Amino acid sequence: MRNNRVVITGLGVVAPNGTGVAAFNEALQQGKSAIKFHEKLKELNFRCQIGAKTNVEQSYKEKLLPxxxxxxxxNNAIINACLSGMEAWLDAGLTPNENGVDYESGIVFGAGDLSFDDAKAPNEAPTVLIDAGNNRRLGSRSISECMNSGASAYLNNILGLGNRIVSNSSACVTGSEAILVGYEHIKNGKAKRMICGSTESDGHYIWGGFDSMRVLCSDSNENPSFGSRPMSATSSGFVPGGGSGALVLESLESAQERGAKIYAEILGGEFNSGGQRNGGTMTAPNSEAIVACIKSALAEADIDPKEIDLISGHLTSTKGDPIEVQNWVTALGRSGEDFPYINTPKSMIGHSVGGAGSIELVASVLQMEHGYVHPNLNCEELHPEITRLISSDRVPTEMVSKKIDTVIKANFGFGDLNCVLVLRKWSNK
Amino acid sequence: MTREQIKDELKGIIGDYVPEKELLESLSEEHELIGDLKINSAHIVDIVLDIEDKYDIMIEDEAIGKMGTVGESIDIIFQKLDSK
Structure with a gap:
């Protein structure tokens, strides 16, 4: 089995607070919130009437898509996946294959559920047409826009890649898992390049189920930008979002051969499950498994926990946040003033469900590339369980300009799933 | 409605499905939808649905099979409009 080093050579994103990498980078630095009140959610009797939606200009679509x-x-989730995927591919200095097939490149692109998109008029929804005995009106795109592999299938319609085309789905872990799967595929010598990412719709169909579970924030309908406050003493539930992130992963050898710009190296990663045992359930993680997952990723990366500059946490703005911080303290053996910086873009863009991991990994790479730690909004009043564990200055509320060499990233998802990745800024070593 | 008018309207309907736009500029009645215009065969059903919406007609499966060229598609549209 080959043991290739794997690097990141391209980035793309459609986030609620920024379409495209440049806009997203600026939004992260400024701490720009995209969380707004939505009249539609009020009309539909949602408890949580706030959320973060992507907002893509027509001209941007025309620039990147056929x-x-x-x-x-x-399907907006598919459109956003194709936009972030294309941006990443072009950013890596690559172009779509007009005629031939590139058998050395593949895709791992996931989603929580593509069929929840609400871009179609209600009377055109597949279930409505079928129940009305009118299935002939579905047309050719009903299946391809609902199938879980829709995002990678449409993206590859543009790119023409011939290596493995994977469509993963692992709830809120989907994005980071896509990057892990692509990383392992290249590491094992099965492909030169993989475009990896995830996407999720934003809107009432996908948000409704979470609202019903009472896991969304319902106390900030009058003050939307205060709704998402990870690690705060008053965190009251997550604010739903959506969007897509994409990264081009490539073997170091291939990237150097073609003189590509290298952002960062993926040093290691791990995926595990708490088995829905020992505290783990469908919706809550088993801490023992999370600690093991973090340790295992560090072991593969072969680094000392002391080398970590920044934790990009899962941190959804729920009562799980203090438990997550406790798990980081246990796994890294670092606490108090010795704890790394920790943040998450969720205070600005809410939780993009399946899209979250890939958007947050783009944010992680940008912070290394441009040397900063983006602010966490709304956590001036940290949770007491967190201040007991780490110094409050480890949770920056304003942007910190600082060289960031090593980031550890985690996401946790329904089904008791965990994924951790370790990234290092590229310095030609 | 003249054949030329229908042809122009059909050009608008099939436009999004034709990968090479220059083919539309010199669109003729002899052009095969799949062979010449390189329309993905799966999209013929979408074109049929768009035509049905545009002219408020219904095109049965049997008629779809006869829509090989632009001219044949215009014939079908005329037939269905006549029998409305």
Missing amino acids: DFFIGKVR
Whole structure:
């Protein structure tokens, strides 16, 4: 088995607070919130009437996508996946294959559930047409826009790649898992390049189920930008979002051969499950498994926990945040003033569900690339369980300009799933 | 409605499905939808649905099979409009 080093050579993103990497980078630095009140949610009797939606200009779509996608594809999660995927591919200095097939490149692109998109008019929803005995009106795109592999299938319609085309789905871990799967595939010598990412719709169909579970923030309908406050003493539930992130992963050898710009190296990663035992359930993680997952990722990366500059946490703005911080303290053996910086873009863009991991990994790479730690909004009043464990200055509320060499990133998802990745800024070593 | 008018409207309907836009500029009645215009065969059903919406007609499966070229598609549209 080969043991290739794997690097990141391209980035793309459609986040609620920034379309495209440059806008997203600026939004992160400024601490720009995209969380707004939505009248529609109020009309529909949602408890949580706030959320973060992506907002893509038509001209941006025209720049990156073929006419057919703009005129006919009606699923926003797929459109956003194709936009972030194309941006990443072009950013890596690569172009779509007009005629031939590139058998050395593949895709891992996941989603929580593509069929929850609400871009279609209610009377055009597949279930409505079928129940009305009108299935002939579904047309050719009903399946391809609902199937879980829709995002990677449409993206590859543009790119023409011939290596493995994977569509993973692991709830809120989907994004980081996509990057882990692509990393392992290249590491094992099975491909030169993998475009990895995830996407999720934003809107009432996907948000409704979470609202019903009472896991969303319902105390900030009058003050939307205060709703998402990870690690705060008053965290009251997550604010729903959506969007897509994509990264081009490549073997170091391939990247150097073609003189590509290298952002960072993926040093290691791990995926495990708490088995829905020992405190783990469908919706809550088993801490023992999380600690093991972090330790195992560090072991693969072969680094000392002391080398970590920044933790990009899962941190959803729920009562799970203090438990997550406790797990980081246990796994890294660092606490108080010795604890790394910790943040998450969720205070600005809410929780993008399946899209979260890939968007947050783009944020992680940007912070290394440009030397900063982005602010955490709304956590001036940290949770007492957290201040008991770490110094409050480890949770910056304003941007910190600082060289960031090593980031550890985690996401946790329904089904008691955990994924951890360790990234290092590229310094040609 | 003249054949030329229908042809122009059909050009608008099939536009998004034709990968090479220059083919639309010199669109003729002899052009095969799949062979010449390189429309993905899966999209013929979408074009049929768009035509049905545009002219408020219904095109049965049997008629779809006869829509090989632009001219044949215009014939079908005329037939269905006549029998409305």
